Amino acid sequence: MERTKQVLASAARLLGTGLSEPVDLGGSRRTTVLRCRTGDGRSVVVKAYTGGPDALRAFTAEAAGLTLGLAGPRLLAVDPELPLLVLEDLGPAPTLADLLLGEDPRAARAGLLAWARGLGRLAAGSVGREEELAALSRKFDTGMPTWAERPWIAENAARFPEVLAAAGVPVPAGLAAELAAGGAAGGAAYPAFTPGDTCPDNNLLTPDGLRLLDFEAACFQSVFLTAAYCRMPFSSCWCVFELPPDVARQTEDVYRAKAVLIHPELADDACWAAGMRDAVAVWTVNATVLLLPRAAEDGPMHPTRRPVPTRHQLLRHRWEAAARLTGRPALAAAFEGLLREVAARW
Template sequence: MDTEVPLLVMEDLGEAPSLADVLLGDDPRAAEDGLLVWARGLGRLAVEAADRRGELRELWARFDKGVASWEDEPWVARNAAELLELVGGAAVPGLGEELAWVGTAGGEEYSVFTPGDTCPDNNLLTTDGLRLIDFETACYQSAFLVAAYCRMPFSTCWCVFRLPAGVAARVEAAYRAEVVGVYPALADDGVWEAGVRQAIVVWTVAATAFLLPRTVEDGPLHPTRRPAPSRRQLLKHRWEKASELEEFPAFAAAMRWLLREVAGGWDVAPLAGYPAFGGD
């Protein structure tokens, strides 16, 4: 390993497709199988790394290249502050208090290891199973923040379209079935549902802070010719879904404010489905 160049070569994995490849393909069986392999792989990684947080901290200190860890509370708080500034506390009373309560969506109680950026193109679906290839922002964070990638889907990614409801539920269940081995309390439906919905708040705030300044001129999320939604399409979709979180009335009101005052003038089509599932 070269400490000056952030590249670690472990083995040649060949020409295996990524999850993005199969989701953007035309085979629904391959896409669902890939999603389940991905979810189970993330869950098993969380279980196997449950007691190794100290090792990660030591490695992070030794090889730190100035990349902010996604588990840091200030990262969440900074995004919340940006949303508050955008919407304005007077327009949505109680928003700051709700965001502070959500915090890291259970990161202190249900922390698991994650590569950090578990997007569909940051892996290979090899004949030997899932291989994750991007650990730039590896960290320990709430299991719910990882689970939300199954439901939203893919909270921080470019390869975002809609999943069929049944498929999304099976993928989320596959991840959950693994992490209950570390946290048996996550078998409780009430605990699980509340945590995932908090995680959706966290990721929606993060997406808003990151993408909204980039929507002055709309454009695709991915710089190549691969299918991808536009920045405005994705944000509008995130806001629509988050506006349904009525257990957070101030946050839901803020989402409706954004849909009305910001996205109201956007002429964008609704987010389509993944091509592998017909795109509808």
């Protein structure tokens, strides 16, 4: 309660009007998110961040990403001291997750294609804005490296052999070289802007079209890391189920058509296939490093949403797909080993 009072007082001071009727929108361990009524009757969303390293990093990315103005809700005010953002309220529209878990396949398909098209337009519209985002990140700096500056792909690559060994899976010869090559290709080649976490629940399908939410990891990254969300789907999410093959293909093609506008060489099928292979590997290593050490006991990937896969189901699904990767034999062997030595016991 005291935290809520502090957040409301700071937001009211920034806006120059009182705030009332706060409704908790869920937030996370890093954030408190409240829908509030202003003194003149408007509805706004207040998002405050805790003081932990990940929260401070998320504030810098989101404040910079939303100020860039390429997508997302309109940023109304920023308090870098608390830290806190005040955003326009986009209303109670359904998310892509709502449609995918619903009972209308046509609405789900339409929402999925709108999501891929929106991400593609965002990428295409971000040409030449890298330095501007970097300057905004410095403006909202909290002393923590941004997500773009943190070498998370290299960190995961360094931990992956340890995770394999702890699970009783032999480390294949040549794995380190493949991890380095795949990470370099998947992480830096063909950059474009992204909110970072483009999962199905981080958007709203409003009457005015798709509106993206959650810019806590906003950065310029390889278009392949975003495109992999279409193929896997969704690379770092809890909402993971198989898509009908034609829907999956169409979704990826919609995003690729926009990415080609800024990187024409991506029209080459061999180039696209190699980049997607490495991006899928990067995200599968990420899931393994994050989830496998916590998977001794199975459990749902989301505390409340149903249906939802369990940790075991998600990891098995990821490993089965990654074990079929071509051109990275050591990585494929590692994922085959995880299926044989770990998933087989579940």
